[in-house]
Amino acid sequence: MRIFVTPAQLVAGELVVRGDEHHYLARVRRARAGDRVELVDGAGRRAAAAITRITDADTALAVETPQAIAALPPLVRALVPLIKGDRMDTCLEKLVEVGVDAITVWPAARSVVRLDPARKPARLAKYQGALQAAARQSGRAQIPAITLADDLAAALAALPAGATRLVLDPASDGPLHVTAAVDITIASGPEGGLAPDELETLARSGFVSVGLGPRILRAETAPLVAIALVRAATRT
Missing domain, CATH: 2.40.240.20 (Hypothetical PUA domain-like; domain 1)
Known part of the structure; x- marks a missing residue:
């Protein structure tokens, strides 16, 4: 227990x-x-x-x-968009299980869900409760930090300099190679994918596009697969 x-x-x-x-x-x-x-x-x-x-x-x-209990490198952050329904909760829960260290949730242009600013504190508290429950279930001593960014610019401004930055893009053939990285941020898109201007903004901020194979993954699935691959590759 x-x-x-x-x-x-x-x-x-x-x-x-x-x-x-x-x-x-x-x-x-x-x-x-x-x-x-x-x-x-x-x-x-x-x-x-x-x-x-x-x-x-x-x-x-x-x-x-x-x-x-020392956390094993690399430190892994996820920039995930708002996702509709219970799939947001599922995504957060599974991110904890596969080993994310910090999560930033942001409203992508094509996100179906829009968060009322007045409800932001309640939503954040709900997400924090989900992370704690997932950490208990998965045996983690650290509960990942979570923040709600007002937009992509705010999410990017909060990132530390010098980290490896990857954006999941189904149109990319770029491989997910991270074996030497010690600090990784992985950005993913909503149900309709990232808008072209969002991909451009991420690229200007140092994000490299990578793919996860020929299949189109759901918004809640793609970041889980990517982080699981990172943890498997680095044996953490």
Whole structure:
């Protein structure tokens, strides 16, 4: 069993958890006193713990000394467009599973979905919850960071200099070679593909077009395949 706590909570000694993590232990996993639990703080540390008490209101745990889990290079970012329906949630969940480190969601010209600025904080909170759930399921100690950019220019402005930059383009024959890269950003398009001016903007920002073979992949599938290939090639 695995639960998330804040970095400040992850210290050796007694810890009492309530709310969602208590509900997960008590109701979802039906844990009992004596059961072992792994605690992770979402920032790269984890600790073993044992349940000492579990009630309707909270769960008490005896926490052992936390250990830092180093993230293996390369650092991989994904620039993904807004995708309609539940496929956005699925995409984010699977990006965590295949090993993304940071995600920027942006409104592409051909994105079917448009995000109301007033709903942006609620949508971001929803996405963060999905990332945490996916990190728990996949055994990750780090929860990827996620941001919502107002447009492509804002997404690009937030990128660090010097990273390898790739854009997924079904019209490209460029191979996905990243074995020597230590910092990679992969951009992908929406349901209707990236618009020509978006491809031009990405190219001016140092993005190299690469393809993933002869088949046209869905907007939520292409970035997953690309990042899985990166992790497989670098054995991380």
